[in-house]
Amino acid sequence: MTFPAPIDPPARLLMGPGPISAYPSVLRAMSAPLVGQYDPFMTATMNETQSLYRDVFATANDATVLIDGTSRAGIEAAITSLVRPGEKVLVPVFGRFGHLLAEIAERALADVHTIEVEWGQVFTPSAIEEAITRVKPTLLALVQGDTSTTMCQPLEEIGEICRRHGVLFYTDATASLGGNDFEADAWGLDAATAGLQKCLGGPSGSAPLTLSDRAVEVVRSRSRIEAGIREEGDASADDFVRSNYFDLGMVLDYWGPRRLNHHTEATSMLYGARECARVLLLEGRNAVIERHRRIGDAMLAGVRGLGLDVFGDVAHKMTNVVAVEIPDGVAGDAARQAMLTDFGIEIGTSFGPLHGRVWRIGTMGYNARPDAVFSTLAALEHVLRRFGARVPVGGGVDAAAEALT
Structure with missing residues (x-):
């Protein structure tokens, strides 16, 4: 009998709507x-x-x-x-x-x-x-x-x-x-x-x-x-x-x-x-909430810096996840798979009337930190360009960095 190898998951940065790293x-x-x-x-x-x-x-x-x-x-x-x-x-x-x-x-x-x-x-x-x-x-x-x-x-x-x-x-x-x-x-x-x-x-x-x-x-x-x-x-x-x-x-x-x-x-x-x-x-309940707000604002600024539209009433958006409108002509599921395969970064699709219309990108818990935002935006920019979208070079990372200053 052949036994499977010990469990050895691939390295992933989980930037979807949950679960997270x-x-x-x-x-x-x-x-x-x-x-x-x-x-x-x-x-x-x-x-x-x-x-x-x-x-x-x-x-x-x-x-x-x-x-x-x-x-x-x-x-x-x-x-x-x-x-x-x-x-x-x-x-x-x-x-x-x-x-x-x-x-x-x-x-x-x-x-x-x-x-x-x-x-x-x-x-x-x-x-x-x-x-x-x-x-x-x-x-x-x-x-x-x-x-x-x-x-x-x-x-x-x-x-x-x-x-x-x-x-x-x-x-x-x-x-x-x-x-x-x-x-x-x-x-x-x-x-x-x-x-x-x-x-x-x-x-x-x-x-x-x-x-x-x-x-x-x-x-x-x-x-x-x-x-x-x-x-x-x-x-x-x-x-x-x-x-x-x-x-x-x-x-x-x-x-x-x-x-x-x-x-x-x-x-x-x-x-x-x-x-x-x-x-x-230990970090402080209010400090953690503020960290989520700050990092969420950076991700929001970053996707907008790539020229992407954001779904919904942003004034009532959660701090920890943003819904990004998939650009016309971009195959949403294939682009998500490229993010995972080529960069080890997971972002989410959605359900019901939003399936195929938006990606959901989370910044929560351990991943509510600047480097996770920058890595995700840089990978997303590369994938979008590969799938035919015209996006500003460095626009996402630059906008996020500015929001964090």
């Missing part, structure tokens, strides 16, 4: 030795990680944990645990990931209502309040940063609107947390989830999650353990969370002082998630 210290942390799930070191590390992510989310929520799984696991845990079948969920959709929230809520048997704006735009608070008044939902599920369009939905006024109407407020901050302003408590969020593979600078596979006391009350009211119910046949109503793995009441008991067994914590991912938060807070 991880901080080296995160990769080192993930190679640390394993311990048992109730080893004092393990439980202490879990407690440290909870404390770190409270600072990342800017919250005092005790219920701040990791969901073992990709960012989508965090989304599903939040929605599945917060919404009973038949309850109304309102999802404002301004890109692909709003549709994802709606689908997950539908699978949870919620009565899902959506409102939409044109891709490249965001919602006004008044539009969201009008829909809340009309629909009367139990939960508002709203993406903060949608990488499919690169738009960042303002959240500052939404929490107060939700409180006024008695609505729970959940946001998916997968693509935005750590690189854009985020204030869970100040903005009145009841639930928020994220992933490591964007601005937090780690690999996909762990989903930080935080819940307000109001959200915890809902989660607890749906817990089989709290009700003394252990077997599926004991439940005759839809009050209880249908999923075992995504039952946040059970997850909170696992992470809390009772340490009730729920699953075996993904130890290496825990180490990585802890290091992502540690690195961010």
